[in-house]
Amino acid sequence: MTNVMNSSFFPKDIAWHDIGTEEPTTNRPLKNAGNFRRLLYDVLTAISSLSERNDLVLMNTPECDFCHLLLRKLVKPLNASGLKVFIGIHNSFLFMSGFAAELEKDLGRYYSLPLEKRFGKKHLPRFLSAVMAEIVLLYRITNLRTIASSVSGYYVFGEQVITPNNSKRRLEFSAKPVDFEVVKLRRKRINEIERRDEKLIFTVTGRVDLHRRDYISVLKSFEQIDASKFQLVFLGEFADEKVRELVSNSSIRSSITTFDRRVSEEEFEHWISKTDFIIAPVSEIPPYGKFKISGNPGDALSAGIPLIIPKRYYEGNTPPGTLSYTDSESLKEKIEELTKKSGFLCIHF
Numbered sequence: 002m003t004n005v006m007n008s009s010f011f012p013k014d015i016a017w018h019d020i021g022t023e024e025p026t027t028n029r030p031l032k033n034a035g036n037f038r039r040l041l042y043d044v045l046t047a048i049s050s051l052s053e054r055n056d057l058v059l060m061n062t063p064e065c066d067f068c069h070l071l072l073r074k075l076v077k078p079l080n081a082s083g084l085k086v087f088i089g090i091h092n093s094f095l096f097m098s099g100f101a102a103e104l105e106k107d108l109g110r111y112y113s114l115p116l117e118k119r120f121g122k123k124h125l126p127r128f129l130s131a132v133m134a135e136i137v138l139l140y141r142i143t144n145l146r147t148i149a150s151s152v153s154g155y156y157v158f159g160e161q162v163i164t165p166n167n168s169k170r171r172l173e174f175s176a177k178p179v180d181f182e183v184v185k186l187r188r189k190r191i192n193e194i195e196r197r198d199e200k201l202i203f204t205v206t207g208r209v210d211l212h213r214r215d216y217i218s219v220l221k222s223f224e225q226i227d228a229s230k231f232q233l234v235f236l237g238e239f240a241d242e243k244v245r246e247l248v249s250n251s252s253i254r255s256s257i258t259t260f261d262r263r264v265s266e267e268e269f270e271h272w273i274s275k276t277d278f279i280i281a282p283v284s285e286i287p288p289y290g291k292f293k294i295s296g297n298p299g300d301a302l303s304a305g306i307p308l309i310i311p312k313r314y315y316e317g318n319t320p321p322g323t324l325s326y327t328d329s330e331s332l333k334e335k336i337e338e339l340t341k342k343s344g345f346l347c348i349h350f
Contacts, residue, residue, distance in 0.1 A: 018051045020044060037067045041074040054083035059156055062091035068144030076151050085153040087172060093157075094292035095142060096149040096165040158294050161316060200256070201340055203309075204234040204276040206269075206300045209259070211241045213295075215282040218329040220247055225333050228256040230340040236272050238263045273304050278324075278339065281310040282332075290314035298323075309335060 022040060048058060058079055079086050090096070154170030164171055203223075205214065216235070223233055233253070239245050239261055248257055260268075281297030283289035290313065301308035302320075309332070312325035319325050326332040 020047050034067060034070065038070055038074060041070060045075055045078055048079065048084070049082060052082070052084055056084050058084050058086045059089065060086060061089050062095075068141055068148060072144060072148050072151060076148055080151065086151075087154045087156050087170075088148065088152050090155045090157045090162055090164055090294075092293055093155075093163050093165060095145045097163070097292075158299070159290070161290060161318070162294060163291055200230060200232045201277045202232045202234060202272075202275050203278050203280055203336070204236050204272060205280050205282065206236045206273075206297055207295075208237040209235050209239045209241050209244055211244055212286075213284055215284055216241070216244045217247065218332065219280060219282050220251055220253075221329045222333040222336060223256075224252055226336055226340065228253040231336070232256055232258065234258040234272055234276070235260070236264055236269060273300070273306070276304075276306055279304075279306050279308050280332075281308060281314070283311060283314055285313070288313070290316065 022044065052058070060075075076086055149165050152169070154172065155164045156172035156174060157164060158174055160173055205216070205219065207214065209216065211217070219233070223231065233256055235248075235258065237260065239259055245259075248254060248259060251257065258272075279297060279301040281295055281301070283295045283297065289295050295314070298308055298310065298314075300306075301323075308323045310323060310325060312319070312327050315323075315325070324335055326335055
């Protein structure tokens with residue numbers, strides 16, 4: 002939300018108030034419903050004390066199992082007070098009605114596994130875990146669509162992002178505040194990289210989660226390249242056992258930096274300052290860039306660091322200072338080109 006507050010979209014004389022909440026360590030309906038209800042009351046109280054009728058309230062997209070509480074305890078009371086609620090579309094596919102069967106299938110694949118694992122921890126039989134996952138998924142979608150009909154509009158990070166209803170008002174923001182001098186720097190860095198004694202550092206930002214990013218393709222690509230030429234950094238907490246196992250058994254393990262804890266802001270800035278390229282191996286399920294937004298491009302843009310991202314993300318409208326790839330083989334070719342032994346490197350795109 003701070004990024005929106007600093008955006009050039011609104012005049013500087015607009016009064017912004019940032020109301021932040023702590024992310025719960027778990028999100029199980031029976032355990033946390035009471036806490037979530039109290040949290041919503043506190044948020045409602047804070048907003049009401051700072052706002053006047055017709056003010057805008059920008060709310061992050063709810064991605065939880067308590068959408069009915071969010072609707073009853075926050076959205077509807079704000080509407081009744083004459084405030085205009087705009088929801089940030091981060092998961093617009095959850096709000097879409099009548100979407101294609103293949104998207105419905107992708108949606109099920111995206112959420113069923115995490116939900117099965119969540120309910121599995123409660124020692125439910127495996128078949129019942131799957132059933133509960135489907136029930137919660139359906140319940141979540143139904144309530145999200147109810148919220149969609151109750152808000153005044155949506156705000157999005159990127160013009161390519163789909164919103165549920167064209168009749169709703171739509172605000173567009175850049176992913177992060179854009180300093181055009183930084184963008185120029187990024188373009189220069191991607192075309193002219195001075196060779197040093199140190200390895201090139203490639204960083205994937207964000208929690209290491211195979212459902213969000215395709216770490217398998219990244220590992221497959223880098224394992225075909227001389228490990229003495231690069232350092233690969235997974236700049237986020239390791240949350241996926243499959244990726245952990247792949248990294249542990251990788252032939253390039255000594256050239257991979259990982260974290261077993263949540264990365265602090267200081268650590269994040271430290272590694273970003275050393276990074277030469279940010280890789281955003283965003284998942285195809287759901288289709289990132291269209292129905293769901295990744296934070297990786299914003300990390301690269303705000304830091305002036307060249308971005309490497311699947312071509313499908315921007316649907317052919319790749320912004321300046323960005324390299325794109327189509328699969329693990331083309332990613333490998335890009336990395337090889339970047340790590341050539343020469344005084345300067347010139348990349349054409």
